[in-house]
Amino acid sequence: MARATLGEAELQQPPARVWQSIQRELGLSPSITPTAPSASVVSLADARDRSDARDRSDVRGRRPSLARRIVTPLIGVAAAAALVVGAALTWNAAAPRLSEQILASAQLEALPQWTDSTGSAEVAQTASGERVLRVSLDATASGDGVREVWLLTENVDGLISLGLLAGSQGEFVVPESVDLTRFSVVDISWEPLDGDPTHSGDSIVRGSLSA
Structure with missing residues (x-):
């Protein structure tokens, strides 16, 4: 699959005649000039790499939360089971001998x-x-x-x-x-x-x- 190269090079400043046409169209003063683009422009490839890194970081950050969501209910179930067993043993020990x-x-x-x-x-x-x-x-x-x-x-x-x-x-x-x-x-x-x-x-x- 071909890789898109749009945006991987630095953006180029347009010719002066383009800006002059914009001034005439908008009625701008000739003293207003366009600001030069930043020398550091992020390419699509860099943006994609940073997005992938952020996604991996998010996954790593979510893993403990996912583990807690799984382990916490299991701990609750185990605690409830222990209470049930303890209550049953207490009842058996305290129950009268009804069959004698x-x-x-x-x-x-x-x-x-x-x-x-x-x-x-x-x-x-x-x-x-x-x-x-x-x-x-x-x-x-x-x-x-x-x-x-x-x-x-x-x-x-x-x-x-x-x-x-x-x-x-x-x-x-x-x-x-x-x-x-x-x-x-x-x-x-x-x-x-x-x-x-x-x-x-x-x-x-x-x-x-x-x-």
């Missing part, structure tokens, strides 16, 4: 040697049909030993160990074979580390389950 049924509960009273202790217990049936015993205990013990959770008969002629209590709260599965109408007493004992699996006879708290 409380079968029985008990206040656990301190035995004479543990007068400053208190506790509570409840038996719940989960959605899967499993029975669990949840206990809480506030007691201070000294020496080497563990706390063990038991189900006893009213006459204390039968007992079942459900496991050791670590901390102040615990949850224990009640086997299907256990009749809670017979083993209706919750007992938490202090057991020395002597290797004897039987009840030590040192009960911290005890109470009867009632529906």
